[in-house]
Amino acid sequence: MPDAETAGAAPDRPDDLMEKVVGLCKRRGFIFQSAEIYGGFRSTYDYGPLGVNLLRNVKNAWWRSMVQLRDDVVGIDAAILGPPAVWQASGHLANFTDPLVDCLSCHQRWREDKIDGVCPACGGTTFTEPRAFNLMFKTHAGPVEDEGAVAYLRPETAQGMFVNFANVLQTTRKKPPFGIAQVGKSFRNEITPQNFVFRTREFEQMEMEFFVPPDEGTRWFEYWLGERFRWYTDLGIPEAQLRLRHHDPDELSHYSAGTADVEFLFPWGWDELEGIANRTDFDLKAHAAASGERLEYFDQASGERYVPHVIEPAAGATRTMMAFLLAAYAEDEVGGEARTVLRLHPRLAPYQVAVLPLSKKDTLEPVAREVLGMLQPWLMCDYDVTQSIGRRYRRQDEVGTPWCVTVDFDTLEDRAVTVRDRDTTDQVRVPIADLVGHLQARFAASEGAEPAPGS
């Protein structure tokens, strides 16, 4: 484990890494402030053309690892809006709160644990008694805004898996150990959102509930710690910038038999990307008691009936995207010229390939478009014709494109193109006929995987 407590102290990281990445995100179209033309909407962000590609790739890499490549996990996509009964049973209505006080001088409202006894607005020192402020967004469904119409925006995706447990069990005929995975938006009315997209009111989660026989909880908890840590390193986050932090016994929820966070070395210090918790049978029992439904597993072979224990790896997609950006950011020199480069894993890069005709002349356009059309079914491609080829390489480096394919005047003769590597800047000449296979093989090599069959 590295002993650096701030990212500025991590090797090769510029001191102003955070400002640089935030600036890059805005300048190149990764992340915009939401409703910016109206002065912005506090702590809410829109993902631009590059950001949406990166965010999709993060979520798809998670889904691939957690659902597609396994036969013991299935997915769901539950609704964001839900009735109070769900959040009553889960404990969120009673306990998902912050303590708020009103300043008696200026009547502004603050989080009691953040103001140090003095109103940040007017300096006042007398406040109301703290009141529990629920962090769930509340709305009304139906034509009348009364108590019976109250609905909440989910503050986490996890309850969708618990309330659908019996439906999934019955329709898939899975048996423990098996998991239910979900990727989707959640909402928390955070009083102190902070650190760019790290903590926002609207965010995206990647959560999985893994249901196991009660006596296998500890073993599967350890298994998922290893799997989830490896997911981040496989996708390019250096081990030195990651750690597993086990919660102390006094940090644990009363029902938890163990929790550990995957933490990343953010510029402000170690902070959480994902929590992995052994939640025992708490959630299923709570929903069974509240709903009157049997939420348990009956093994026909053994005649055994039990409430499974749950291991929950719960990651934040948007903050994970931010960690990938921070870890990928680098500044180096190419041919004596400074450049910025995002060393993103090819599976995550917003574009895998840029097709660049050497000149704007019409003679190169048809073959460049032919190459683009060949690659588009297989890889996300950018196409850029403006300014010098050197400028265009820099632009692609800055947004993490692993390979640039240059179409030049020789291409018209030899039906070959130049493939340039983002990290080494090495260039190789590849026949157009072999190009898809060549790039697929390089993509596969970047994950240590087998190339596509035949390529």
Next chain:
Amino acid sequence: MPDAETAGAAPDRPDDLMEKVVGLCKRRGFIFQSAEIYGGFRSTYDYGPLGVNLLRNVKNAWWRSMVQLRDDVVGIDAAILGPPAVWQASGHLANFTDPLVDCLSCHQRWREDKIDGVCPACGGTTFTEPRAFNLMFKTHAGPVEDEGAVAYLRPETAQGMFVNFANVLQTTRKKPPFGIAQVGKSFRNEITPQNFVFRTREFEQMEMEFFVPPDEGTRWFEYWLGERFRWYTDLGIPEAQLRLRHHDPDELSHYSAGTADVEFLFPWGWDELEGIANRTDFDLKAHAAASGERLEYFDQASGERYVPHVIEPAAGATRTMMAFLLAAYAEDEVGGEARTVLRLHPRLAPYQVAVLPLSKKDTLEPVAREVLGMLQPWLMCDYDVTQSIGRRYRRQDEVGTPWCVTVDFDTLEDRAVTVRDRDTTDQVRVPIADLVGHLQARFAASEGAEPAPGS
């Protein structure tokens, strides 16, 4: 165009198609009522293990067609929560309303245009004057529930493209004609949600705003009508169950220079999957006026400055998924035995492949798992070991799996497996070493595309 006005009259469609598909969705885990263990949450649905795969495939097919395969469209992912200013400018605060009345006898609230003068609850015939009821869900962001904290859940994704127009233009250096695409959840507090997932309070949209020079609006409107109609037929909806319906002049919004709906022949009649509208410069001008920002394009080459016109193809992902299910549903006979089959396009099917060891015996497990592991990186796979092979084929047919791969005792000798086709039920023997390439070639053939290189 077919003249049948109801789906029951369409060839090969059972009269009770709707009940059968809804029943299949519940029984096999496509769609569950949301919060079902608590009695459900009206008109809100959760997508189960098969439904989430199908819905993801629909959305990914759209994204692939609209963003990945084009270099004139980029994506974004804007926030769901937004400030009133956006909806003031778009006109939704003033006009996105239904007329509601309260019954003076029982005080229940109804949509005036749906009750025919008599209260459905008590038979009362006197009502309050109709009031405009806004269909946007309202909530509060921040610690105080006052007017300054009001936020709305977006009722459509489109405004995210308009308010980000200048940011996207600047960061991508695109020039008209170009588009901005988005897939995501939207919310409408519908008073009369209906027809399963056709009209729900929470739903998913696939929208694109295509910005063009003002004098090219009509041409691009016609272009997108053709492209979007073809998208549905390419993915397997018969032309006889689809039509383009041009809006009459008196149906058009005052700013629209033309609107047409892609309609599907639902069991209750023709209804909308997608609206394609020539919105002229209405939206950009409205946001420019309200925000004070310049939302226009300046062509440096020509010195020309103009507000682009917008062509908007706006589709519903969830209702489109439902149309694919309805169009795919069939009942036929195989070997004298009745079966239900979903003839889903392989790109949409929840699983592309099922791996089925002929017997549960341990001797087949290792090679069956080896085959599964080979296929999982390339295709969504199911793995099923229980009950007879015939029952398992039927189960896969019923959920639309195009290919079943059977591992039998001969496999242990010849290192080959049997690949069964869902639609023809034909079986061919394929060496395991060729299996990935074989299936990739069949997948490509199903779209009339080139096979993967080398396969």
